[in-house]
Amino acid sequence: MIGYVLKRLGLALLVALAVSAIAFFLLRLSGDAATAIAGEGARQEDIELIRKTYGLDRPLVVQYVEWLWQTLRGDFGTSLYFKTPVSALVLDKLPTTIVLGLTSLGFALLVSIPLGVLAAVYANSWIDRLALAIAVVGQALPNFFFALILVMFFSITLRWLPVSGSDSWAHFVMPTIALGYYVAPAFMRLVRAGMIEVLSADYIRTARAKGLPARSVIFKHALRNALVPVVALTAVQLGFLLGGSVVVETIFALDGLGYLAYQSITYKDFPVMQVVVLLLSVLYVLLTLLADVANAWLDPRIRVA
Amino acid sequence: MSSLQNDVILAVDGLSVDIATQRGTLHAVRDISFEVKRGETLCLVGESGCGKSMTSLAIMDLLPKGATRRARRLAFAGEDLSRAGARRINALRGDRMAMIFQEPMTALNPAYTIGNQLVEAYRLHRKASEAEARERAVHLLGKVGIASAGERLGQYPHQLSGGLRQRVMIAMALMCGPDLLIADEPTTALDVTIQAQILRLLADLQRELGIAMVLITHDLGVVARIADRVAVMYAGQIVEEGPTAALFGNPRHPYTRGLIDCIPVPGRTQPGGKLGVIPGVVPSLVGDVRGCSFRDRCAFAREACAAAPPVHRAPDGQSWRCILENAA
Amino acid sequence: MTDTTLSLPEAPEPSPAMKLLRRFLGQKAFVIGTGILAVIVLLALAAPLIAPHDPYLQNLDLRTIPPVWYEKGTWAHPLGTDQLGRDYLSRVVYGARISLLIGVSVVVISGLIGTALGLAAGYFGGRVDLLVTFLVTTRLSMPVILVALAVVAMIGGSLWIVILVLGFLKWDRFAVVMRSATQQVRSLDYVAAAESAGASTTRIVLGEVLPNIAPHLIVVATLEAASAILLEAALSFLGLGVQPPLPSWGLMISEAKAYMFFSFWLIAIPGTALALLIFAINLAGDGLRDVISPEGRA
Numbered sequence: 007m008i009g010y011v012l013k014r015l016g017l018a019l020l021v022a023l024a025v026s027a028i029a030f031f032l033l034r035l036s037g038d039a040a041t042a043i044a045g046e047g048a049r050q051e052d053i054e055l056i057r058k059t060y061g062l063d064r065p066l067v068v069q070y071v072e073w074l075w076q077t078l079r080g081d082f083g084t085s086l087y088f089k090t091p092v093s094a095l096v097l098d099k100l101p102t103t104i105v106l107g108l109t110s111l112g113f114a115l116l117v118s119i120p121l122g123v124l125a126a127v128y129a130n131s132w133i134d135r136l137a138l139a140i141a142v143v144g145q146a147l148p149n150f151f152f153a154l155i156l157v158m159f160f161s162i163t164l165r166w167l168p169v170s171g172s173d174s175w176a177h178f179v180m181p182t183i184a185l186g187y188y189v190a191p192a193f194m195r196l197v198r199a200g201m202i203e204v205l206s207a208d209y210i211r212t213a214r215a216k217g218l219p220a221r222s223v224i225f226k227h228a229l230r231n232a233l234v235p236v237v238a239l240t241a242v243q244l245g246f247l248l249g250g251s252v253v254v255e256t257i258f259a260l261d262g263l264g265y266l267a268y269q270s271i272t273y274k275d276f277p278v279m280q281v282v283v284l285l286l287s288v289l290y291v292l293l294t295l296l297a298d299v300a301n302a303w304l305d306p307r308i309r310v311a
Numbered sequence: 312m313s314s315l316q317n318d319v320i321l322a323v324d325g326l327s328v329d330i331a332t333q334r335g336t337l338h339a340v341r342d343i344s345f346e347v348k349r350g351e352t353l354c355l356v357g358e359s360g361c362g363k364s365m366t367s368l369a370i371m372d373l374l375p376k377g378a379t380r381r382a383r384r385l386a387f388a389g390e391d392l393s394r395a396g397a398r399r400i401n402a403l404r405g406d407r408m409a410m411i412f413q414e415p416m417t418a419l420n421p422a423y424t425i426g427n428q429l430v431e432a433y434r435l436h437r438k439a440s441e442a443e444a445r446e447r448a449v450h451l452l453g454k455v456g457i458a459s460a461g462e463r464l465g466q467y468p469h470q471l472s473g474g475l476r477q478r479v480m481i482a483m484a485l486m487c488g489p490d491l492l493i494a495d496e497p498t499t500a501l502d503v504t505i506q507a508q509i510l511r512l513l514a515d516l517q518r519e520l521g522i523a524m525v526l527i528t529h530d531l532g533v534v535a536r537i538a539d540r541v542a543v544m545y546a547g548q549i550v551e552e553g554p555t556a557a558l559f560g561n562p563r564h565p566y567t568r569g570l571i572d573c574i575p576v577p578g579r580t581q582p583g584g585k586l587g588v589i590p591g592v593v594p595s596l597v598g599d600v601r602g603c604s605f606r607d608r609c610a611f612a613r614e615a616c617a618a619a620p621p622v623h624r625a626p627d628g629q630s631w632r633c634i635l636e637n638a639a
Numbered sequence: 640m641t642d643t644t645l646s647l648p649e650a651p652e653p654s655p656a657m658k659l660l661r662r663f664l665g666q667k668a669f670v671i672g673t674g675i676l677a678v679i680v681l682l683a684l685a686a687p688l689i690a691p692h693d694p695y696l697q698n699l700d701l702r703t704i705p706p707v708w709y710e711k712g713t714w715a716h717p718l719g720t721d722q723l724g725r726d727y728l729s730r731v732v733y734g735a736r737i738s739l740l741i742g743v744s745v746v747v748i749s750g751l752i753g754t755a756l757g758l759a760a761g762y763f764g765g766r767v768d769l770l771v772t773f774l775v776t777t778r779l780s781m782p783v784i785l786v787a788l789a790v791v792a793m794i795g796g797s798l799w800i801v802i803l804v805l806g807f808l809k810w811d812r813f814a815v816v817m818r819s820a821t822q823q824v825r826s827l828d829y830v831a832a833a834e835s836a837g838a839s840t841t842r843i844v845l846g847e848v849l850p851n852i853a854p855h856l857i858v859v860a861t862l863e864a865a866s867a868i869l870l871e872a873a874l875s876f877l878g879l880g881v882q883p884p885l886p887s888w889g890l891m892i893s894e895a896k897a898y899m900f901f902s903f904w905l906i907a908i909p910g911t912a913l914a915l916l917i918f919a920i921n922l923a924g925d926g927l928r929d930v931i932s933p934e935g936r937a
Contacts, residue, residue: 151892248785
């Protein structure tokens, strides 16, 4: 188990390194930082001066190593637009995105696990078909369109929830639903498929032969085994959630990392952009690592080798 | 007969199992009847697909989806299971009647420890505390020949060999001290040397605890060693039934005779000599099956076999389903 | 000894009759999905014939006319007009062209990249496999939308930039599926036979392996096309994708956002069109998967 965790950790570090390089070079190669810093309509001399002062005239590789070194020491530079240290900016926004990620993941699991279990236990019944219909329609709705429908319904028609901002829990309701519903169908299908497979396993027959009630057979003996692949999917879906948070946070002006990413991109705020891309990616790498370890821990065949 | 009623733990009367398939209804078990007395071992023998597994699953109400059972009566300790509700069945299963399956490798839940799975039924049916249940589990693991039982409780199924797992399954089935134990080919999936050990264990436990046992097997050697009575199944029917000695000594049904001829006997079967072979294949059980289902393979078949064969009974308790009144 | 005659009901699947039914339903999903898809493709191809007006023609006197089913609607503009007085039906129909073009082009690019990587990884194994797996892991850890937004913001948005960026970002699933499918096929006897008969690597890959995994490839392609269309819409919605005045559905929703309080249909119409297209593609893809491998799971 420990060897496995160490191996996964090593891979995670390598991936993080690769991501940092890509984040840096991709942004530097697709645009000129000096022009971005100087702002629109700047004179050529000013741009040249900026290039020199910021050290942007040196080879990219040198700049990358320097940037990486500074980033590793926690010095993320200063935002061009907000004029504040990027680290403070990011630390300020990170909790919001983590809360949103967790609530929307929780929402997705809360909807999809019961629905998936029901669909599997009553496979091919109307419940199963209803669950499938919800999943198929859910997957077809673009999240920004769904978010606007939510706004129309809850804020404009019912006047229950605030349209935008991030001051209270009420501001998180719609973003949570908008972000969570999109990953729920994948979970539901996986739970359903896993439960159908597990329910026909020999050990389920053993459990029934012991005279255990249906609830114990389904929830203790079947669901536990069906959930193992769900944990693995959770990591992948968290990636979708992080990406989706850019869109959803922007729509609801929820002041998190996703919104910051959007702002930094529209303002061509290089230092912030690089760090946010890196941070969201590293966050994903960490979550995958966590999910893998949890997965191994859930499966005694891996845990107790 | 009525004075014996109390001794009968399981009375199956007119049990049929149908399975819906793409080609039509498969009559896996066709109107079979038999009884098992307390403390007795009945062996159900037959080739693959003769319906012996389906019979055992039907008794336990564990048939897979798509399979349905019908019975005039399915009496367990005098109570008709075919009319009992799911709650009543659950109360009996794992408590008064228990089952051991063919595949020890997959019959245990990989996600839980042996101990967890052992205590489950005992705690449920006996309302026992965890400590009591674990004590009972350790006791039974010792009884089925597992050393350092206490340690085993914390292990997972994948850490145990097939033979050990089957011992755990046996201990699990015995947790509540059942009246009836159904063992569906409990040794088929194991190595030959382990097979003998497990069978001996089952036979010893059965005798010691006085449990009635239905042992399903295709191995006549096993039958001869541990059965009190034998029921031979062919194509979903019991074609012959009787006390073990009588049935082996004087098989009345041509199929039983054929099966017995297939067993090599040390000393009697010459090396290189021919073993008996039953020619032909089992008929399809999909759709209507008329007449004697063995007639296509039977050396004694005649026209009358196209009609349902009569059931004969001998005074020694042997009965057979054939137009022949005496041994073939 | 295993029960041969009785193995059917003991298998994990429900009864064969239900299996047949399910397969039939799977085909029904495929039929409905491809049906809707065919209609949308036809509409897109025949856009000049169907569109009642020039989708770019502005008429500020005729701004935000509601669709015909509203009281103030008119048959001259069946789906109304937008905030610049452009005919909405014409824009929606031409918008289908953009979405379909995105879906197809992105899948062609990412499919080529992913298939090549996956084939190489699955066929050669060893270090090649390690490298490709690493590439996929790295790629997966970077949110597509974020990287696409950043790159488009730097280079500047246009239809072709969006296609290229998404094409270079979305090859991961092709690679993953191809890799495992190639590994599977490779272990089959006939590939070993071809190998021992002295066939060259390229010939084996192109002649034996690829045709066998083509069905999986098509399923992935449909699902990836849907995902690419959604991404383009999201990018355009955020203003960093297809640029005005092109009638991208995502862009139309974005432009109508300011009017959503009074004219929600400006959002609802392109949104529904988008959802319907994705729904049709997913349905076709799911149905296809069921037909190819009835036991396959999502």
